[in-house]
Ligand SMILES: Nc1nc2c(ncn2[C@@H]2O[C@H](COP(=O)(O)OP(=O)(O)OP(=O)(O)O)[C@@H](O)[C@H]2O)c(=O)[nH]1
């Protein structure tokens with residue numbers, strides 16, 4: 300197998316190191332390294348040097364939604380005419396969220412997260428903060444793409460709301476003004492992987508179609524509140540010019556962070572610095588003497604609202620962790636219960 304050629308699909312040394320000598324050199328077994336492009340309930344599609352392949356996945360990797368996602372690299376083995384996954388490579392990152400109380404992998408091995416938001420009723424700075432935190436947490440460079448520039452009445456209004464987020468990569472664009480898309484070309488170089496994420500109707504698929512001449516389906520938004528209609532229904536990875544991986548995702552209704560503490564820390568690093576300077580280690584930053592946070596607020600170094608946002612995100616994160624742990628315990632309980640019933644039935648028959 301020519302591993303260096305896989306670089307154009309995003310392959311890296313990190314994956315190569317996970318191959319055994321036998322897997323690299325064995326001439327008799329039919330091994331194939333592939334990158335996952337689509338994950339459906341009963342069909343998984345992956346891309347390799349010879350094009351797309353359907354692959355099968357054994358029960359050791361179930362539930363699939365928790366173990367495998369578009370962007371993952373897998374080692375497959377040809378058996379009975381099917382390529383079967385025998386190894387999922389440890390990815391450099393995996394974006395997860397919580398869905399129905401359980402973690403779900405959205406995408407893996409990303410370089411950039413294009414956080415797409417539109418400058419209209421949909422715009423919500425708190426949601427944007429969460430997405431930026433999410434990217435930081437998973438060690439992916441966040442890029443904010445503010446779409447529908449042609450509909451803006453007051454660009455400054457939207458930009459000023461994002462000041463405190465400190466995002467170096469911010470791109471106001473419109474598909475109706477093609478030159479506005481030029482700045483996004485900087486992210487398109489061989490071997491990079493980009494996922495577009497954001498609410499339904501912000502224009503993720505439209506942007507992809509315009510930039511990469513694809514035919515993802517798109518649909519107009521509801522006029523009353525600019526909300527979309529969940530047009531894209533599954534995550535899909537495709538390659539632009541065969542060397543840049545682009546992932547379109549369905550708009551999420553509610554973004555639940557998964558263990559976002561680290562990400563929050565980076566978004567609010569100035570507050571974390573201050574907290575370490577408080578006199579008491581268990582300072583609640585409300586009315587303690589020598590509280591560095593309160594001092595910074597009264598000196599206008601940070602704003603009260605910025606600090607409130609930090610506290611709110613932190614609280615949400617705590618309650619989500621509790622919920623996730625609870626759901627896990629309930630599932631484990633039922634699994635053990637059904638196993639017992641099952642084995643008792645077997646004994647009977
Ligand atoms: N005026 C204007 N409309 C846009 C722009 N980009 C997208 N739209 C419109 O916004 C609507 C929704 O776009 P989609 O691309 O379907 O949105 P999406 O983010 O993929 O939505 P989901 O697949 O549901 O998550 C479509 O009617 C697009 O034509 C833009 O730059 N300007």
Ligand SMILES: [Mg+2]
Nearest residue numbers: 503504530531
């Ligand atoms: Mg879409």
Ligand SMILES: [Zn+2]
Nearest residue numbers: 577582584590
């Ligand atoms: Zn304090």
